[in-house]
Amino acid sequence: MTPHVDVLFSDFFEVDHKVLVDYGAFNVSLVADLPLFVDPFLLFNSEKPEYQQLHKDIVKYVEFLYDKSSAGAIDEGLMRAWYYFREVHQNWLGFSSDGNRGTGLGRDFAESLNRNLSLLFSDSGIARGIHLEKLGLINDGVGRDHISDFTTNLIKGFLAEYTQIFARDHIEPSKCRKHIVDRVRFNYDTESWEQREYYLPTLQKDFVLLTPSDMLTKDDTWINRTDLLDSVYSFASSLPDEALRAQLSRYLIQNLSARAKAKERKQVASQAVAKFPGIVDYFIKSKEETGGQASSISAQRIEYLERTVVEAVRRISHLLFAHTEFYRIPQDTYAESIEKANYLKHVIENQDGYIFLYDGTRPFATEAAIQKLFKLCWHATVSDVNAEVNNGRGPVDFTVSRGASDKTVVEFKLGRNTRLEHGISTQTEVYKKANNTKKRVVVIICFSDAELSSVAAILQKHGLLEDDGIIVIDANRDNKPSASRA
Numbered sequence: 001m002t003p004h005v006d007v008l009f010s011d012f013f014e015v016d017h018k019v020l021v022d023y024g025a026f027n028v029s030l031v032a033d034l035p036l037f038v039d040p041f042l043l044f045n046s047e048k049p050e051y052q053q054l055h056k057d058i059v060k061y062v063e064f065l066y067d068k069s070s071a072g073a074i075d076e077g078l079m080r081a082w083y084y085f086r087e088v089h090q091n092w093l094g095f096s097s098d099g100n101r102g103t104g105l106g107r108d109f110a111e112s113l114n115r116n117l118s119l120l121f122s123d124s125g126i127a128r129g130i131h132l133e134k135l136g137l138i139n140d141g142v143g144r145d146h147i148s149d150f151t152t153n154l155i156k157g158f159l160a161e162y163t164q165i166f167a168r169d170h171i172e173p174s175k176c177r178k179h180i181v182d183r184v185r186f187n188y189d190t191e192s193w194e195q196r197e198y199y200l201p202t203l204q205k206d207f208v209l210l211t212p213s214d215m216l217t218k219d220d221t222w223i224n225r226t227d228l229l230d231s232v233y234s235f236a237s238s239l240p241d242e243a244l245r246a247q248l249s250r251y252l253i254q255n256l257s258a259r260a261k262a263k264e265r266k267q268v269a270s271q272a273v274a275k276f277p278g279i280v281d282y283f284i285k286s287k288e289e290t291g292g293q294a295s296s297i298s299a300q301r302i303e304y305l306e307r308t309v310v311e312a313v314r315r316i317s318h319l320l321f322a323h324t325e326f327y328r329i330p331q332d333t334y335a336e337s338i339e340k341a342n343y344l345k346h347v348i349e350n351q352d353g354y355i356f357l358y359d360g361t362r363p364f365a366t367e368a369a370i371q372k373l374f375k376l377c378w379h380a381t382v383s384d385v386n387a388e389v390n391n392g393r394g395p396v397d398f399t400v401s402r403g404a405s406d407k408t409v410v411e412f413k414l415g416r417n418t419r420l421e422h423g424i425s426t427q428t429e430v431y432k433k434a435n436n437t438k439k440r441v442v443v444i445i446c447f448s449d450a451e452l453s454s455v456a457a458i459l460q461k462h463g464l465l466e467d468d469g470i471i472v473i474d475a476n477r478d479n480k481p482s483a484s485r486a
Contacts, residue, residue, distance in 0.1 A: 007031050009092075009208065013171050013201050023166055025210040026302065028092040030203060031376060034305065035368065036093045037148035038155070040132050041222040042215045042298060045291040050158075051215065058154045059130050061186055066117040074114065081192065083110035085153040085183070091209040093148070093216070105149050112142055113150075119277070126281040128288050133223035137273070137280050144220050156209075157184035160198045163210040167201050176200060179207040218301035222294040223287045231283055232269040244278050251275065304359070333383050333400040333408040334439040334469070340377040341410070341443045341471045354475045363447040363475065367412045370445055371397055374412070408439040415444055415451030415472075421458045424470070445473045452476070 008027050010017045020027045028034060043055040065082060068074060074082070085105040113135065120134055132150060136142040152159070160181050167176050179200050183193040200207035220226060236252050239245035256268050273279055347353040357363055371387065375398075378385045384401045398410040413423050424442060446452045455472055459465045 013175050015170055024212045026213040036216045037144050038151045038215055039217040039221045040151045044129055054155050066121055069114055069117050087149055088152045090207055091211050109146055124281045127284040133221050137225050137228050159209045164198045171201050177202045217298040218305050228283050229266055229269040232272050248276055333406050337400050337408045337410050337441045344377055345473045349474050357475050371412050407437040410441045413444045415446035415455045425462055441469045443471050445475055447475050
């Protein structure tokens with residue numbers, strides 16, 4: 001009999017999933033972060049007065065920063081007090097594949113925010129509101145995770161109260177305790193952040209925060225740089241500002257080659273935004289005017305995430321933990337990494353695990369989704385398993401270590417990745433050197449016979465067909481019967 005495996009909030013705190021849904025909260029995974037983000041536009045455009053007030057409070061705080069910045073240079077101590085924020089990891093959302101610990105908002109974000117505050121408050125009169133997302137439109141280094149983290153920090157008091165109400169009504173007292181939560185309210189008289197006490201669900205001595213589903217987005221914020229750059233070319237013929245429209249059109253004609261490919265078009269669009277920043281306000285206005293679509297699109301994407309990634313994690317985790325040999329610890333991290341990867345391969349190929357990597361007939365799994373499944377394989381290990389470790393040459397997917405002398409890097413690749421050969425022949429070697437180890441494991445996931453053939457040809461070309469440290473997982477649903485029917 002397959003043992004019960006706790007994966008979601010509802011599992012750990014013994015709450016009916018429907019009760020959470022009825023409350024409006026997203027049922028987060030407490031095994032690894034999910035790729036969900038708080039979108040401030042969903043607060044701005046909401047019909048709920050409390051969400052609108054949250055957005056007003058966010059703008060009020062940013063206005064406070066603007067006033068202080070305009071008055072003169074801000075010393076390092078106040079920069080840290082007002083601009084630096086830790087990631088609110090207790091909501092279990094974001095990018096991290098390893099648990100729920102992200103990097104937070106440090107110096108780079110603080111300096112970018114301080115430098116661009118005047119642009120946030122430029123009074124063009126074109127857009128209806130002030131939007132944090134404008135930072136990401138202006139600065140390519142400010143992404144959805146930064147905007148989400150900043151927004152989450154500024155509404156943390158609301159999330160704590162929201163979770164406290166649910167905990168008091170629906171969670172056993174033995175699974176909750178009182179916690180002092182830092183930086184939940186800004187006192188404009190003392191110009192400092194205050195802490196408060198909340199009664200919250202508790203996991204491994206830390207509290208857990210619930211987030212309403214209707215303020216979350218799966219992919220990107222509604223106002224985002226990708227859409228802005230895509231809009232530049234249509235703006236050349238549609239901007240209401242005749243002079244700006246003519247200048248933009250002329251610039252594009254002069255700088256775009258006749259056979260421009262996507263990369264060049266994106267680069268020229270980015271340069272156009274920098275040269276004609278007035279475009280940004282018209283783009284934001286267009287997003288405001290179509291804002292009614294934001295909530296429905298986000299809801300559809302979140303439902304899809306629940307139906308695919310979350311369900312896959314739950315079901316495959318049950319398969320993974322069903323066997324006692326799963327808990328045996330090999331002699332070193334290289335052997336253990338190979339064993340864990342091969343075990344995941346076995347579950348996907350031979351125990352119907354591949355079924356849960358598809359949405360109908362279409363594979364949904366990304367490298368990040370497979371990484372989350374791989375992280376489940378390390379339950380009860382004696383090794384230290386860290387994800388997205390960056391040693392200056394880009395992040396490696398995993399490092400597995402038992403002290404400084406025993407370390408293995410693990411990389412995940414999709415068979416359809418056009419840079420797969422580079423990743424196998426060059427990238428992982430760079431990661432080995434950066435992490436001071438000669439041990440590496442590469443896991444490649446294929447969803448078709450064509451991908452399998454292509455991968456085999458690459459491995460043969462580089463003499464790697466017999467390399468035990470390269471594991472190819474066949475997740476093709478068309479070349480195997482279900483194990484239940486075989």
